[in-house]
Amino acid sequence: MADSNIKQPLLHLPPQTCQNVAPMRRRLRRFKSAPMAEFFPGEINDTKDNQSLPRSDSILDKLHPSFRKVMFYLVIYLAIGTMCFYFVQNQIEGKKVNGVLDSVYFCVVTMTTVGYGDLVPDSTTSKLLASVFVFSGMALVGLVLSEGADYLVEKQETLLIKAMHVRRKVSPSEILKEIETNKLRYKCLVTTVSLVVLMVVGTVFLAKVEKLSTIDAFYCVCSTITTLGYGDKSFSTRAGRIFAVFWILTSTICLAQFFLYVAEVNTEKRRKELVQLVLTRRMTNVDLEEADLDNDGLVGAAEFVVYKLKEMGKINQDDVSLLLDEFENLDVDQSGTLSTTDLTLAQSS
Amino acid sequence: MADSNIKQPLLHLPPQTCQNVAPMRRRLRRFKSAPMAEFFPGEINDTKDNQSLPRSDSILDKLHPSFRKVMFYLVIYLAIGTMCFYFVQNQIEGKKVNGVLDSVYFCVVTMTTVGYGDLVPDSTTSKLLASVFVFSGMALVGLVLSEGADYLVEKQETLLIKAMHVRRKVSPSEILKEIETNKLRYKCLVTTVSLVVLMVVGTVFLAKVEKLSTIDAFYCVCSTITTLGYGDKSFSTRAGRIFAVFWILTSTICLAQFFLYVAEVNTEKRRKELVQLVLTRRMTNVDLEEADLDNDGLVGAAEFVVYKLKEMGKINQDDVSLLLDEFENLDVDQSGTLSTTDLTLAQSS
Numbered sequence: 001m002a003d004s005n006i007k008q009p010l011l012h013l014p015p016q017t018c019q020n021v022a023p024m025r026r027r028l029r030r031f032k033s034a035p036m037a038e039f040f041p042g043e044i045n046d047t048k049d050n051q052s053l054p055r056s057d058s059i060l061d062k063l064h065p066s067f068r069k070v071m072f073y074l075v076i077y078l079a080i081g082t083m084c085f086y087f088v089q090n091q092i093e094g095k096k097v098n099g100v101l102d103s104v105y106f107c108v109v110t111m112t113t114v115g116y117g118d119l120v121p122d123s124t125t126s127k128l129l130a131s132v133f134v135f136s137g138m139a140l141v142g143l144v145l146s147e148g149a150d151y152l153v154e155k156q157e158t159l160l161i162k163a164m165h166v167r168r169k170v171s172p173s174e175i176l177k178e179i180e181t182n183k184l185r186y187k188c189l190v191t192t193v194s195l196v197v198l199m200v201v202g203t204v205f206l207a208k209v210e211k212l213s214t215i216d217a218f219y220c221v222c223s224t225i226t227t228l229g230y231g232d233k234s235f236s237t238r239a240g241r242i243f244a245v246f247w248i249l250t251s252t253i254c255l256a257q258f259f260l261y262v263a264e265v266n267t268e269k270r271r272k273e274l275v276q277l278v279l280t281r282r283m284t285n286v287d288l289e290e291a292d293l294d295n296d297g298l299v300g301a302a303e304f305v306v307y308k309l310k311e312m313g314k315i316n317q318d319d320v321s322l323l324l325d326e327f328e329n330l331d332v333d334q335s336g337t338l339s340t341t342d343l344t345l346a347q348s349s
Numbered sequence: 350m351a352d353s354n355i356k357q358p359l360l361h362l363p364p365q366t367c368q369n370v371a372p373m374r375r376r377l378r379r380f381k382s383a384p385m386a387e388f389f390p391g392e393i394n395d396t397k398d399n400q401s402l403p404r405s406d407s408i409l410d411k412l413h414p415s416f417r418k419v420m421f422y423l424v425i426y427l428a429i430g431t432m433c434f435y436f437v438q439n440q441i442e443g444k445k446v447n448g449v450l451d452s453v454y455f456c457v458v459t460m461t462t463v464g465y466g467d468l469v470p471d472s473t474t475s476k477l478l479a480s481v482f483v484f485s486g487m488a489l490v491g492l493v494l495s496e497g498a499d500y501l502v503e504k505q506e507t508l509l510i511k512a513m514h515v516r517r518k519v520s521p522s523e524i525l526k527e528i529e530t531n532k533l534r535y536k537c538l539v540t541t542v543s544l545v546v547l548m549v550v551g552t553v554f555l556a557k558v559e560k561l562s563t564i565d566a567f568y569c570v571c572s573t574i575t576t577l578g579y580g581d582k583s584f585s586t587r588a589g590r591i592f593a594v595f596w597i598l599t600s601t602i603c604l605a606q607f608f609l610y611v612a613e614v615n616t617e618k619r620r621k622e623l624v625q626l627v628l629t630r631r632m633t634n635v636d637l638e639e640a641d642l643d644n645d646g647l648v649g650a651a652e653f654v655v656y657k658l659k660e661m662g663k664i665n666q667d668d669v670s671l672l673l674d675e676f677e678n679l680d681v682d683q684s685g686t687l688s689t690t691d692l693t694l695a696q697s698s
Contacts, residue, residue: 115572127568131571231466263491285692300652304676305642306655322624343633
């Protein structure tokens, strides 16, 4: 229903005007644009930063800001959690091995919603405390998944591709190109490999240190990484709980991230199908009419692009309307096209 | 880096040509487009369906296909799960009340990863079975969240807005408009209200039927909806387990959906900030140069829209390139604009 708006003339101007004025202005513009770029290098660099975030190998890039933020929150959460549960440790029931260690372990088991039940809160205070920490823990895990995990996986991609081409030398730019092309595929691969490694390490550890049978160890691994945590098998030794703190955090997040990528692959597949559908669908005269954004009776390349993007569901009429309003504001001389003069006039007023 | 491509001429044609031909063609097109629409109503309806899925109140809409699909999978999953666990019921240890009921209950507690541990698998077969069911259950819950839950929330939105305007009559079209404008806000509201209702119902039920203290009931509710499931408090009566089957499924999914909406609100906020940034940023001559998609020296409304959309990160150069290729294929006479003649020629060849 929103699409019917396109038919209305958005820019009220006699189309004749712009065609007469255009050729002259074009010659002027071609001339002026290059020197302008040299006059305001600062402003132009600003622009570049906004539109395409470039990959750089600086230290800043290695410490991605949102990843640092997430790690910071995680440390704060675990510190506060450990402290709280340490203070109420006599109100927590179950097999204990060491005050501080049990508190961290309980905190991790709670925040990841594994909840074995080998340690359970046993007073009103500790029960309410656990309730608060499980909700905030869930939110934090969500934050890790949306901001931090993807970044780590991207970092691992480079290592993976290097390892896959270990026999022949691959230049960093080739790796970057390879990653760009098969981004999602490599991300799935990285998480799958990580998941298998984590599961094997967990099973071996549980079998060796916690003395579980192989089946029980594997069952405990599955029960943990899915955050099921029946609790009939869990980490009960000192070494086991130290291992658990790190292993539970990484493996539960790794599995969740894996599911997220699978979902992304599905979305991507559907999107590609839709794009294919839109590209192969025959254009009709009605389409031409609707695609004619500025109502000048011509469908140019850009108008075609906007129309098809809308059809693909990538953008909607609101996005377009908002930008057309902005265009009209900038187009001071109402010629239907933007020129240096328009910009100067629009930005001085 | 992809943006530098724009500077190259994508459509090699003397711009003079198109400007001379244009006015004549426009008169022809305006004439032809309307009758065409009447000639092929079927094809045009097809088009409409693809570009903007219209809201209708038909029966088909009430039974949204993906929602039906998800419900179908859920029923199949629970049926197979119940059957499997029923056959190995003597290999499951813990407090039992009724064969079939315990199997469904165990199945739901496992698939939602609550995993109280009040019933635990006690043989190799049942342990492996539980491992398989928890992974597939996680995938299914993901499917419910991505396809089914959002649909239910949307349905509830209408009820909510009707309830909010109960004093004065609101027409269905007004409700639709209200929903469109504040879609995400209402979705958050609906899930929050549902969550509070589910938590209150759960607490009251656990207190009355399972005879828990209010604090314990609330603690068990928190432990369940977050899928923590320590298992020190759980559903142990016949009535409790019947209730649990439905309540656990809805409440865990409701909380997860709530977190998803919160994440969506954050994404939306960031996107709006970016849009604001892009809109308020001063256009420079370099921008004009780069926005000039067809390299005719003019930045029209549609070119401006495409350039700004790219800057907002809504689309990328790949999308644009793909569509420009398609445009060039369709533009048989290489005039830089599409006409009826182009379409006829392109689609007959």
